[in-house]
Every structure is written in structure tokens, then in C-alpha cells.
Amino acid sequence: MKKTMKNSRRSPFAAALVIAAGLIMSGGGYAFATAAVESATPVSAVSSQEQVAEGEKLFLANCASCHGKNGVGTPNGPTLIGVGAAAAEFQVDSGRMPAQASGPQMQVKPVQFTDEQIDAIAAYVGSLGVGPEIPTEEMIAANGNASKGGELFRINCAMCHNAVGAGGALTEGKFAPALVGVPADHIYEAMLTGPQNMPVFNDANLTPEEKKDIITYLKYVETNPSAGGYELAGLGPVAEGLFIWIIGFGIIIALTIWLGAKSN
Template identity: 60%
Template sequence: MAKLNQPTTSGRKSAQRKTGRRHPLATLALIAIGLGLTGGVYAVATSTSSASAETATASQQQIDDGQKLFEANCATCHGMNAVGTTVGPSLIGVGAAAVDFQVGTGRMPMASSGPQAQEKTPQFTQAQTDLLAAYIASLAPGPGVPAEQYTDGKGDAAAGAELFRINCAMCHNVAGAGGALTEGKYAPPLKGVTPVHIYEAMLTGPQNMPVFNDRNITPTQKADIITYLTFLEKNPSPGGFALGDLGPVAEGLFLWIFGLGSIVGLAVWITAKSN
């Protein structure tokens, strides 16, 4: 009888298997935890990559003052709530950087319709521009005005030159002199443009320019490009007369007209002298 009461070996193994079996919802729980961790890491990485272009949170008073300025000067084209109209695009999500660039360079408000907005003397002070930017930034998340550390011109000029040649020179010319595009549009010259506006242009892609967000060109790389353009502006052409920095076409035309013209003129003078 004592032997009959003892559990068999197969019974012990079966009990072990039952106690060691995972709950049917364990797999779903693991998947949920994995997705949660992945989302958290992505959120941290995204906020870190865009942290270079964030500004301090504006006060409600600044937002209210910016809204008044907007309704008085911008709502005709962009709508009372900045949602856009048939003559102006929506500004939801463009961020403070786009406002600071467009208004700070005088492109907005536009003087007249055309292929693209012309740069002109700004109609708003920097303080008023900041208020408009604060209001637009309060409507939806968007790129912010860059931190000073990325616009002080203390980056790597050599690395910036390489990045500029790869990403920007086909439109703006390797020396930043600008160039013509199609349908009456153009890439403006970059000399005399403030570093902040150059950074904002890369970040927001105004007019026909593509958007170079922080995943395409990092904030440090943007700072290097700005350093290269600052170097060009501070250092004259080592070859002498730059001819507008327009490249070999302008140089060839100069040689053809003045060089060949001088030779022809000299030949005529020599012939006339001998006669």
C-alpha cells in the first residue's frame, strides 16, 4: 500500500510541465512591453534630434499679442486661424523658424504676387516677429528658432564646404552667389544673409528649397555649412577679381571679350603704326 501512494516518475514530470507552462497572455504582454519600449526610445531620439532648434516656451501674453498682430496683418491671406485660404497656405505646423525667416527677411508680407516672394526690408521689428512666431508656434508643433551655438560660425569650415557642394551648390553656386531656376524662380545669393536665417532656410525649406531636417543634415552639419559661408564672406577671392562668383561662363566671357578684344586692338594698332 505504501508503494501505491508514492507518485510515479511520469507523474512528477507531468506536474513540472504544468507548473512551468507560460500563461496564454504572456506573449501578448511581451509584445506590448516591446512596443512600449520601442516607442519610448523613438520619442527620446526624436526630441533629442530636434532639441537644437527649440526655443523657450512663450508666455500667454506673447501669444495673445502675436495673435493680434497676425489678425491685423496676415489673416487676409492665411485665414483668421492660420488655416490658409485660396491665396495663402496654411501655417499650422510651420513652426517659429518659418515665421522668423519669412518675416525677418521681409519676404512676408508679400508686396505682390509672383513666382516667389522677394527679399526686402522687413516691415516688422524683431520683437514683433518674435510675437508672430510665438503665436504660430502655439498652434501646432514645428521647427523652432535655432540655438546660438549652431549659428556662431565656429564649426568646421572644411566639412561645411563639402556638405554645401553636395547639397546646395547646384542651386546656390559653389560660392553662394545664387542662380536662376525655372519659371522665373531663382536661388538667392547667400552673402549678407544672417546665419540664423540660413539655418532656418535649411530647416524649413522656403520657396523652392528642399527641407533639410535634422535627420537629413544634423544641427552640427548645418553649423558647419554656416561656418563655410561665413568664411567665404570674410575672405576675398584668392584669385583676384571674382566676376560675381558666377563660375567659368563669366570667366570665359570676360576672357573672350577683353582678352581677345585686346589682342585684336593691339594687332590693329601695330598695323596702323607700320602704315
């Protein structure tokens, strides 16, 4: 055995084999490493030139009438330079943009574009200036600390969105929407960009880790139904009061009438 090993090491192909193996390892490893790096970088970072060009076309056709050519803004719509790809993706992917009618707040509508088109628009808007970028899957995964997220949510968000994210009213027809059923990436982007009447919670206010905790809390509330039964939309005492008066007393009064009826 020893002999054969020695022999093979001295074989004329040995050098070639070693070189080949070395090349495969370093090259393959490099390729693997770059692939991993690519997948970790935000989408906009790898947005290709043609994606941006496609986005510009869509922008000119659907957005420029209010936001102006090159996103410089008009009296009807704010400039989009520097709002970032995250803002564009939030607004378009949630169906708020393109706006249907002016009003106190842009309403959620059925989404108008395909995912590729939305990516393209986001890439174009992102290319207009430096701004918040679309979060990665890892940043929005609901695997943070729900307890900490709940506390942060109550301190920072509940005064508008309600303690369980059932939504609430703001002045003059504006409102904070309900957060049940809102995808995690939209929640993250909304915190990052402060759409419409919402304040910006940048990474200095709420670190990415804390944003993740908030998303974890909201997803927990969303996916874990109340231990006490049907929740009456999480609206609290008003819904409970209406329930007892209409349903509770509906039943009770029907029963009193039944008991008070004369037997025929």
C-alpha cells in the same frame, strides 16, 4: 590664533552666519542656474503670453488675409499650423513676407517690421502648433568644421545654390537665391523649414552639428576673399568668358588700333 578661531566658532552669531551663507549659496546658485537655463532655451519657449497676443494682432492685420484667421490657410496662402516659429521668422525677417505680389517665388524686399514685432509674429505662429523653433546663437555660430561643411554643401546644396553659393535658376521663374550675405540664422531656418521651393533638411537628414558645419563653410567663403583676385561674382566660366571678350579684347583691340595707326 587657534584660540580666537575656536572662540569665533563658538560665538553666538556663528549659527546665524552659517545659515545665511548657506541660504545665499543655494538661493543664489539656483537663481544663477535658472538664469543660465533660461538663456539657453529657445526664444519661443519663453515667449510670454503678451508677446503671443501682440503677435496675433500683427498677424491679423498683416498676414491673415492670405493665411487665414488662426493661420488655417486660404486658397491664397498655405496653413501655418505646425510650420513653427523658425519658418515665420525666416520669411518675415528676410523680407519675403508679407508678400507683395504673387509670382513663381516670393521676392526679398526691405523688412517690414521691427525685431520685436517679428519676434512677436514668430511667437504667435509658433504657438499655433508644434514646429521647428528658432535656433540659438550657439547653434548658428560659424565655428564648426568648414571642410566637412563644404563637402555637405556640395552634396546637398550646390546643385541649386552653386558650389560657392552664388545662386542658380530653377524651372518656371523659380530660383535658388545667392547665399552671400544671408545671415546665419536664416540659413539655418531655411534648411530646417524648407521655404518656398527648397526641400526640408530636417535634423535626421542633416544633424544640427552638420547644419553648423555648412554655415561655417558658407561664412568662410563669404569672409575670405579669393586668393586670386577679384572673383567676378563667383559665376565661373560664363563670367570669365564675357570678361576676356569684353575687357580683355577691348584692351587688346584698342592697342592694335594704336599700333596700326599711321603716325601723323
